Amino acid sequence: MAITSANQLELLQTAEAVAREKMIDPNLVVEAMEESLARAAKSRYGAEMDIRVAIDRKTGRATFTRVRTVVEDEELENYQAEFTVEQAKQYMDSPAVGDTYVEEVPPVEMGRIAAQSAKQVILQKVREAERDRQYEEFKDRAGTIINGLVKREEYGNVIVDVGAGEAILRRNEKIGRESYRPNDRIRVYIKDVRREQRGPQIFLSRTAPEFMAELFKMEVPEIYDGIIEIKAVARDPGSRAKIAVISYDGSIDPVGACVGMRGSRVQAVVNELQGEKIDIIPWNEDQPTFLVNALQPAEVSKVVLDEEAGKIEVVVPEEQLSLAIGRRGQNVRLASQLTGLDIDIMTEEQESARRQAEFELRTKLFMDNLDLDEFFAQLLVSEGFTNLEEVAYVEIDELLVIDGVDEDTANELQARARDVLEARNKAALENARALGVEDSLVEFEGLTPQMIEALAKDDVKTLEDFATCADWELAGGWTTVDGERVKDDGVLEPFDISLEDAQTMIMTARVLLGWVDPAELEADAEEELDGEDADLTEETEA
Structure with a gap:
């Protein structure tokens, strides 16, 4: 040719x-x-x-x-x-x-x-x-809803014709036991668009929380216009869901707007999601209040929040326990996903029993270490004293408010507590030295003898060992594995060391060792402060 x-x-x-x-x-x-x-x-x-x-x-x-x-x-x-x-x-x-x-x-x-x-x-x-x-057309459409035509089903995955190509709805992205036949029309959420060697891959979903949020945006004009915002969504696809909303217009009820006249708006979403029951919850900046809303329809008696651990304890009446937990733990699981907190639910009787156990434990601590009778030890616990350090180093006036305690008695209590603590410190330091701890770590400011002993047991015996630690290794923390929050235990966590304290001590150790230039730290701190000031200025101007 x-x-x-x-x-x-x-x-x-x-x-x-x-x-x-x-x-x-x-x-x-x-x-x-x-x-x-x-x-x-x-x-x-x-x-x-x-x-x-x-x-x-x-x-x-x-x-x-x-x-x-x-x-x-x-x-x-x-x-x-x-x-x-x-x-x-x-x-x-x-x-x-x-x-x-x-x-x-x-x-x-x-x-x-x-x-x-x-x-x-x-x-x-x-x-x-x-x-x-095809990639250029769909890369910016990730996060939106699209209508497609079912072409075929392969091993439980649905191949969908989306006009300019094919997309895949995987088996685990379908609601319940949904099944489709060729040429069925389907509404799906574009979860991800990736450029791969065999061509662009468009991944669809009907189980993603964002799918529900987008459906509400289509049905509720106030959400589309930004008057109402969807703050969080948690789903058990095909069964039940919770959605948290907030209104930026005081005259508009966010829950009522999402429900619609006679439930028309929420019913349209429910029909698309195969009858999935939806709880619409008002968002609140106060986490305990928001959690009480999220656990509806159960009634909550008391909420105790541990912000550092990202954990919350919820106390409910005995008759509300099963409702708060829900079938197979569904209600509490969705509330946990919605708030991002670990939720521990207990009845009023269980909480009372736990508080009684803590009371008895602290009473025994004071009886054994301060040589007190049960009544006097209980008086200390009732006044809010939880450990020997508080008794030893508290202002003496705080001991004098206890019935029957005069100045001599208060001084005697503090002397006994300090003697016990000194003996403990001496024993802990001896144990640490026996384990091979060097003076560089013993003399480091901020570490108590008990902390040094705990570090030694974890094979941290020199200042260099300490400086190589990560903050979470000392203070502990939480990581998310397969959607579940998992606790990471810290070596110094029993001593109430926060992540910020751990970071400060580690950086101080690195400066002492010459690994870090103090001038660089100051410059970084100033840059961070300037950035925060700039953000604050922008917010003020806005």
Whole structure:
């Protein structure tokens, strides 16, 4: 096959036809043809030659050229595509390194194999252009709802025609036991769009919490307009869900707006989600209040929040326990997802028993260590004293408010508590030294003998060991594994060391060791402070 005048225009017509069919730029098809013809020419003239083909976009005429580049003498490797300055002087005036010499070469006759190879190149380029177009079209649509047509089902996964390509709704992204037949219309959420080697992959979902949020945005104009905001969504797909909303207009009730007249708006969402029951809850900045709302319809007696641990204790009446927990723990699980807190639910009787156990434990602590009778020990606990340190170092006036305690008694109590603590400190330090703790760690400010002993048992025996620790290794923390919050125990966690305290001590140790420049720390702190001031200014201006 030769590129003759008879079929020059046919090239352009073919390119335009393919571009229209695949909805891509005709120039991309022409470029693919140029590359395929260049490959065919290389097989005729030699693979080492730099042969290029240019197709005129108006006439369809294909021009074959050979390109040679001027290089330094020592860099000359490919004699067919490169030449030195001296060699170039035969063809060019005043050649310089980097210049190129272009000469036209005769078109090639394409045999059957070359023509087949050219066809494959064109098809590959067209496929790549089609994939790029599909990716560009859908990459910005992630996070939106789309209507599609079911094409087929493969191993429980549904292949959906979304107009410009195919998308996949995986088995675990379907609600319950949904099943679809070819040509069924389906409404889905675009969860992710990824560019992969085999082409762009569009992943759909009907179980994502965001799907429900988008459905409400479609049904509730106030959400679309930004008057009402969806703050959180938690779902047990196909069964039950909770959605937290807040209104920025005092005259609009966010819950009522989402429910709609006679429940019309929420019912439209429920129907789309196969009858999934939806609890619409008012958002509140105060976490305990928000949690009480999230646990509806159960009634809550008391809430105790541990912000540092991200954990909350909820006390409910005995008759409300099963309602608060829900069937198979569904209600409390959804409330936990909605608030981002670990929720521990107990009855009033259980809480009373726990408080009694703590009271007895602290009473025994004071009886055993301060040589007190039960009544006196209970008086201390009743006044809020929880440990020996509080008794030993509290202002004496706080002990004098206890019935029957005069100044002499208060001084005696503090003396006994300090004696016990000193004995404990001495024993802890001796144990730590026996485990091999060095003076560099013992003399480090901020660590008590008990802390040093705990570190030694964890094989932290020098200041260098301490400086290499992470803050969570000392203070403990929480990580999320497979959607569940998992507790990481810290070496110094029993001593109520916070993450901030741990960070400060670790950085101080690194400064003492010369690992960190104090000036850099100050500069970082100033930058952080400036950033916070800038954010505050923006908020004030807004």
